[in-house]
Amino acid sequence: MTIDAAVAELHTLLGKRLSRSKSDLDIHGRSESYFPLTPPDAVAYPESAEEVEALVRICAQHGCPVVGWGAGSSLEGHALATQGGVVVDFTRMDKVLQVNAEDMDVVIQPGVTREALNEELRATGLFFPVDPGANASLGGMAMTRASGTTAVRYGTMRDNVRALEVVLADGRRIRTGSRAKKTSAGYDLTGLMVGSEGTLGLVTELTLKLHGQPEAVSAAVCAFPDMEAAVNTVIMTIQMGIPMARIEFVDPNMAKGFNVYSGAGLPEAPHLFVEFHGSEDGMPGDVARFRELAEDMGASGFEWAEKSEDRSALWKMRHSAHYASLALRPGARALVTDICVPISRLAEAVEETRADIAAAPFPGTILGHVGDGNFHASLMFDEEDATEVAAVMDFSRRIVERALRLGGTSTGEHGIGIGKLDYMAAEHGDGWNVMGEIKRALDPQNIMNPGKVVRMN
């Protein structure tokens, strides 16, 4: 077998850092969400770009699939070796290589996690803002084009990766981009790699943009009479240019989940959780303008978190949403969807989704990075009950169709993996074929995370 031959050579290359232990294979065969256990043939733990290069050359020679692995927190089965082969786990490549404070950038290895990076940056007055909740690796985040609560202000991984080092399918190691803030020198290979889910190469180094820690921060929770009022508040806040750093929508079911899970004591109504970043002078005015706007729309129960501990508690609650949703039906499995629509269509998209949840045989919550028009529905279904499984799959097809009908996308931030592959043709038309043509040009043997993002036949 070609995979076996590759694994044997990789063993020579990496010694103990090529693992075939059942527990290791199982850990790397699991994924968040609802996909079955899919263990790879082996797990490699490289420690340098040179090793990654050698590893890929071996796999290329034997036609052996190569699948990157950061923290394994992706939600659509992205990092599962569905065609066997080697999972390349980057946890040993976790060094921060350079912090360039004047240039507000940082050069890191792909295994550095978001939390570790910000810990390292704390004393510099700078931070890395992209925050998917999970303590994901930066390599994985780049590969899924992750975003999260702060994207409304600081952008997604698309906006915050300045340069990459990538090992391609044939073992060539290239650098894309540079530490310059902008360039017009040819095709944007950095942008092409970001969001490619490891199907075009393995990332061995990232240069990321940093941001100044805000001088003043303020956060609040408020309830709205209905969804539309909440969304209109968001639209107007953005149009007025109020420097909001986070603006999260929470539906009545999700509020209930927070109450059950962490005794939040929220009214079971639509909510916005917001955070402002600004200057000491500007902040009070911004906060007042937001409050006025929101109250005009019927917002009530404003609770402000001025102290850093209170804000941490608020965002801790927000980041516990997955478990708070599960608390609504202990023992159930959760399917987490992720669509994004133009913000003018958001109220419609959420209302239709709520009606769909109300009619479903299982409970569901809605939570959204609403400043981007991006929201998730979590459906708590019984994976042993075939009717529920069928119903949840139908639900998830309908929500994507809704997104596309309203001019949006099948995934705002989680990505395609295997879970959303079936919608690519509908979303992109011939553009999906173009993606396949690019893949074929750069990975003709289809060894880099095969079966994800594109179809090759």
Add this chain to the structure above:
Amino acid sequence: MTIDAAVAELHTLLGKRLSRSKSDLDIHGRSESYFPLTPPDAVAYPESAEEVEALVRICAQHGCPVVGWGAGSSLEGHALATQGGVVVDFTRMDKVLQVNAEDMDVVIQPGVTREALNEELRATGLFFPVDPGANASLGGMAMTRASGTTAVRYGTMRDNVRALEVVLADGRRIRTGSRAKKTSAGYDLTGLMVGSEGTLGLVTELTLKLHGQPEAVSAAVCAFPDMEAAVNTVIMTIQMGIPMARIEFVDPNMAKGFNVYSGAGLPEAPHLFVEFHGSEDGMPGDVARFRELAEDMGASGFEWAEKSEDRSALWKMRHSAHYASLALRPGARALVTDICVPISRLAEAVEETRADIAAAPFPGTILGHVGDGNFHASLMFDEEDATEVAAVMDFSRRIVERALRLGGTSTGEHGIGIGKLDYMAAEHGDGWNVMGEIKRALDPQNIMNPGKVVRMN
């Protein structure tokens, strides 16, 4: 001849809108900067995406080169039909198709110019910020990944194009992206197209991000004792997160040029021209903090432009830089370079460039979008004097080498065209080959703006 056959069929398709008049060919054979007249075989004036599609299919059938043309203001010979063929002039596709105020986006045809777009948006409270000075077309700006004075705040075309419609080399018309603010659904084809200089397809529609017109605007001019003081002021301003919308560096020679050309009365010293966008509450504090910072660095002669007319006069002066530079040597030709480096290396890059100008047999000015680490040098040389021509070419090679040595890029915003092709290998290494592989996959016949950005053999 295959080109002749294509032209004959195009004539049937477009009638009078396929021009072969000498004056038309000459207009479309000229370019800004120093390239010789290169008339194409014909100029097409399509009026719809369907026509563009039909046109490209005809050219594909006959292997006839197809070169897009917006306003022809690009500076590296981008739009010259160096291998003959048809120039596709988009001036008749100049409609604003949709203004979506709630979503802060606009859908336009590629021939809409920057000024026409902002005129159309004036009453909406929104604007499109990317400002390359010239009244370029948005199609052309997307294709060169243009930026300009406001990129420090609002980003470049990379950041402000949400979706595209593109006709590929084989006539397929695809849509990339959507009106959703973000997506993780597959490869970023929009990003791949932006900056591709028409070598991967013709853009027939753009969806652009808009921004709110700022509530308060303030601008100023101040002089510094030396370059380093000016750059350090910029670095600290950015790190403090002061919401600067423009921050332009002007060297002593450039200041002299403004004096000669428009009687500006500036001291012949390094200057910063700045503009702040913010809220009525926050602005005075921002302005005060900037002033304090700058004065600590030795800035003097602060002149504030609070009134809109005064600011217009300031930026009109800034945008006249090309002519103000030429005023230093009437009758000379100008070579305009464009490099970008990490901001920590900017003072070094500018100082070395100034020394190089001081030693040159011709005058030169330096002007920079300094918040991005991006600057231009304009060299006013005598095109009849072979020694000067050789010297200016050497100068322009040295400035690129300097940029690459300092970790930057050969072009921050003007692009590659034919003028910078020779530096691509040094800048990108194997990455340049990867660009060629992508080009070959999408345009195997090499008909889309052949000879630009990549090499095919």
